[in-house]
Amino acid sequence: xxxxxxxxxxxxxxxxxxxxxxxxxxxxxxxxxxxxxxxxxxxxxxxxxxxxxxxxxxxxxxxxxxxxxxxxxxxxxxxxxxxxxxxxxxxxxxxxxxxxxxxxxxxxxxxxxxxxxxxxxxxxxxxxxxxxxxxxxxxxxxxxxxxxxxxxxxxxxxxxxxxxxxxxxxxxxxxxxxxxxxxxxxxxxxxxxxxxxxxxxxxxxxxxxxxxxxxxxxxxxxxxxxxxxxxxxxxxxxxxxxxxxxxxxxxxxxxxxxxxxxxxxxxxxxxxxxxxxxxxxxxxxxxxxxxxxxxxxxxxxxxxxxxxxxxxxxxxxxxxxxxxxxxxxxxxxxxxxxxxxxxxxxxxxxxxxxxxxxxxxxxxxxxxxxxxxxxxxxxxxxxxxxxxxxxxxxxxxxxxxxxxxxxxxxxxxxxxxxxxxxxxxxxxxxxxxxxxxxxxxxxxxxxxxxxxxxxxxxxxxxxxxxxxxxxxxxxxxxxxxxxxxxxxxxxxxxxxxxxxxxxxxxxxxxxxxxxxxxxxxxxxxxxxxxxxxxxxx
Numbered sequence: 394x395x396x397x398x399x400x401x402x403x404x405x406x407x408x409x410x411x412x413x414x415x416x417x418x419x420x421x422x423x424x425x426x427x428x429x430x431x432x433x434x435x436x437x438x439x440x441x442x443x444x445x446x447x448x449x450x451x452x453x454x455x456x457x458x459x460x461x462x463x464x465x466x467x468x469x470x471x472x473x474x475x476x477x478x479x480x481x482x483x484x485x486x487x488x489x490x491x492x493x494x495x496x497x498x499x500x501x502x503x504x505x506x507x508x509x510x511x512x513x514x515x516x517x518x519x520x521x522x523x524x525x526x527x528x529x530x531x532x533x534x535x536x537x538x539x540x541x542x543x544x545x546x547x548x549x550x551x552x553x554x555x556x557x558x559x560x561x562x563x564x565x566x567x568x569x570x571x572x573x574x575x576x577x578x579x580x581x582x583x584x585x586x587x588x589x590x591x592x593x594x595x596x597x598x599x600x601x602x603x604x605x606x607x608x609x610x611x612x613x614x615x616x617x618x619x620x621x622x623x624x625x626x627x628x629x630x631x632x633x634x635x636x637x638x639x640x641x642x643x644x645x646x647x648x649x650x651x652x653x654x655x656x657x658x659x660x661x662x663x664x665x666x667x668x669x670x671x672x673x674x675x676x677x678x679x680x681x682x683x684x685x686x687x688x689x690x691x692x693x694x695x696x697x698x699x700x701x702x703x704x705x706x707x708x709x710x711x712x713x714x715x716x717x718x719x720x721x722x723x724x725x726x727x728x729x730x731x732x733x734x735x736x737x738x739x740x741x742x743x744x745x746x747x748x749x750x751x752x753x754x755x756x757x758x759x760x761x762x763x764x765x766x767x768x769x770x771x772x773x774x775x776x777x778x779x780x781x782x783x784x785x786x787x788x789x790x791x792x793x794x795x796x797x798x799x800x801x802x803x804x805x806x807x808x809x810x811x812x813x814x815x816x817x818x819x820x821x822x823x824x825x826x827x828x829x830x831x832x833x834x835x836x837x838x839x840x841x842x843x844x845x846x847x848x849x850x851x852x853x854x855x856x857x858x859x860x861x862x863x864x865x866x867x868x869x870x871x872x873x874x875x876x877x878x879x880x881x882x883x884x885x886x887x888x889x890x891x892x893x894x895x896x897x898x899x900x901x902x903x904x905x906x907x908x909x910x911x912x913x914x915x916x917x918x919x920x921x922x923x924x925x926x927x928x929x930x
Contacts, residue, residue: 402426452908487537492526504547509924519545527564532870539563564875601768606731610739615825617758638682638725650720652754685723771816784849796832831876838866
């Protein structure tokens with residue numbers, strides 16, 4: 394266990410010692426010490442047990458960091474990456490400008506943290522992002538802005554999500570999506586070359602949201618995993634489809650899983666064990682129907698696909714190029730436009746692949762695969778888990794309500810069928826991790842009002858919460874676009890960590906608590922009175 398000490402002794406010049414192997418002299422340092430004594434600066438508590446095998450809990454975060462060189466190195470890498478990004482952004486003409494942390498509540502899309510004040514009935518809100526302030530900066534004559542912004546969202550936590558987090562936030566005037574994506578590609582290649590020594594593509598590949606969802610079942614696909622999804626309901630007999638699902642006129646997707654080991658019994662046992670596990674049971678209990686799984690076996694009629702019928706089995710073999718030992722997985726889903734971030738088969742694809750990697754049936758993916766996902770729907774059905782903008786249209790902005798329609802045809806479609814409108818929105822994905830998202834913004838007050846009032850059908854009171862932004866746009870604002878990269882996720886991805894908690898000095902637990910300092914803390918009666926609060930009965 395590291396602990397600070399005071400060392401007493403006499404410094405003197407180190408005598409050169411010959412290297413017996415070569416006869417050369419190698420000097421490790423110019424001085425040495427005649428040690429007279431070592432004394433701890435503090436008495437180390439006897440109740441703290443510290444051995445090489447000791448695992449400290451989150452309530453002893455200081456000892457976690459002190460005893461774990463890997464955690465400390467992660468924080469140092471984080472610092473270096475931040476320094477490199479600042480240097481590069483300065484060279485690209487960006488100005489680092491801070492925006493307020495004490496904001497007000499506005500319905501951008503996520504649930505906010507409220508900060509009460511001593512002024513009765515009034516409260517601040519911690520910003521979900523600096524989105525509105527950076528758009529105001531664009532209207533204020535600042536053409537290239539960035540900051541490492543602290544952001545706050547009161548949402549359910551995961552391994553890659555914290556209630557407070559850091560994002561690299563930037564915005565550019567007189568540019569569109571291409572300009573922003575070019576800058577981000579430059580930044581990512583730059584820090585990769587500085588910190589990882591690897592090369593990334595000169596131009597990052599691009600994929601539409603519709604293609605990502607249809608081929609990978611995810612809006613943040615890991616393209617290193619080659620298993621792609623195909624739509625095959627047109628190949629299947631009606632009686633088989635009715636066995637897969639009770640849905641009327643469903644879509645049936647197919648996935649080929651090809652293990653590197655090909656003993657038939659081993660593959661069957663792997664699939665059976667996976668579906669019987671708590672993780673696999675979620676897919677078996679899918680209300681749209683459990684997955685249908687077939688093991689391709691060259692020793693059996695129709696390679697084990699006899700349940701599909703002769704014609705379907707033959708066409709699937711031709712179109713999906715199946716091989717002996719493959720798993721054919723069929724999954725039904727609703728016949729409707731994609732929404733959200735994944736499909737049932739997309740989730741099964743990732744879970745099955747991860748389980749197969751753990752058990753040695755496939756090799757883990759290697760390297761880094763950057764990808765831009767573009768052409769998201771501008772609006773999505775309202776979700777029960779996200780507050781959205783609180784309008785009455787049954788729709789919420791997929792990204793946020795300030796995203797611009799992509800083309801003039803999309804603008805024309807706004808009043809005809811807003812669910813078919815494509816937004817000028819782009820996400821950066823690397824290895825299946827969404828590092829950030831951005832968009833070209835609405836810079837016209839009339840268009841912004843139309844989206845809020847006529848498309849989202851927000852109430853006048855809700856629209857009034859954005860009156861400051863509408864007034865800024867009304868005064869004249871240049872076309873602009875921007876993006877926010879999750880800095881915690883970026884560092885975790887670069888050093889191969891599954892959780893952002895491993896790259897944050899003082900992270901919150903899965904319950905949103907800091908066990909070291911015991912936050913959040915209960916409010917005293919005095920605090921309740923000071924801030925005009927009372928508990929709901």
